[in-house]
Amino acid sequence: MIVAATPADYADRPLYAPIAPMLRRFPDGLPDLATLQRLLEASAPQAVSGGGRPVRFVPPDDALPAYEARIHASGEVPTRAGDWHDFFNALAWCVWPLAKSACNALHVRELAAREAAGLPGRGSRRDALTQFDECGIVVVTTDAEIPALLAAHAWEAVFWQRRAALRETTRFLVFGHGSWDQLRQPFFGLCAKAIHRVVDPAWLRLPAAERQTETDAWLAAQLAATLPTLTPRAFSPLPLLGIPGVTPDSEQADYYRDTRQFRPRRA
Incomplete structure (x- = not known):
């Protein structure tokens, strides 16, 4: 897959759908921090940190408190200018403001709890939050069998045998800004951490x-x-290149029989 040169070049790729309208705003390259800030204020003016502070994109400063603690206390999100990874993180704040704020609040709550208990390290809960923040995806479907098949690693059954139904009933909403960055040049075995959700068919009509x-x-x-x-194991692994439309390689059944990428569930 060709690596695109500007954000607008990604707008029509399937897994960029939540941020596609924003990507189209930038046909000439990555925006500066001031432009990202205006975009946030226009698209998610309610965006606040887990501590209730208005979110602001600022240059990194290693002398200031740790990443999550800084965001929580000040609303300042360290953002490198001209960096794709941080650009996608800014867009995640624009389209997932409540969930991003919740992640930040939960990080700091867990940090305080571990310190109060005298426990060393980050702990599995913070590791899980970080993994989901980087590579999370919400699979929303009206078909209750889809989550069961995905959880069972029945990849050919869900992605190929039920391909037409999957397109009609299911939406794959990327949360992780790291996944958007990786999808610029997707690699063999690229995986996300999935949360599954079954909804009423009326949701699809919104x-x-x-x-x-x-x-x-x-x-x-x-x-x-x-x-x-x-914990990190609470999320279901989802091979992103198996989702219909993400890569032309998936337009044949044999593609899903390569167990190096579509691994069976462990006993």
Whole structure:
């Protein structure tokens, strides 16, 4: 797959759908921080850190507190100018403001709890939050069999045998800014951490922007509710290159029989 030169070049690729309207704003290259800030204020004026501070994109400063603590206390999100990874993180704040804020609040809550208990290190809950922040995806479907098949690693059954139904019933909403960055030049075995959600068919009839806003609120609540049992293994692995339309290689059944990429579930 050809690496595109500007954000606008990615707008029509399937897994960039949540941020596609924003990508089209930048046909000439990555924007500066001031432009990203204006975009946030226009698209998600309610965006606040986990500590309730208005989100602002600022240059990194290694002398200031750790990443999550700094965001929580000040609303300042360290953002490198001209950096694709940080550009996508800024766009994630634009379209997932409630879930991003919830992640930040949960990070700091868990950090404080571990310090109070005298526990060293980050712990599995913070590791899970970081993994989802980087490479999370929400699979929203009206077909209750889809999550079961995905969880069972029945890749050929879900991606090939039910391909037409999958397109009609299911939406793959990328949350992780790291995944958007990796999808610029996707590599063999590229995987995301998935949360599955079954919805009423009426959800699919909502405009895309309303579906995104509704899912953002749902995800924020879901992360908070599941924190006590959250570990990296709580998420289901999802081979992104298996999703129909992501790569032309997937237009044949044999593609899904390569167990190096589409691994069977461990016993």
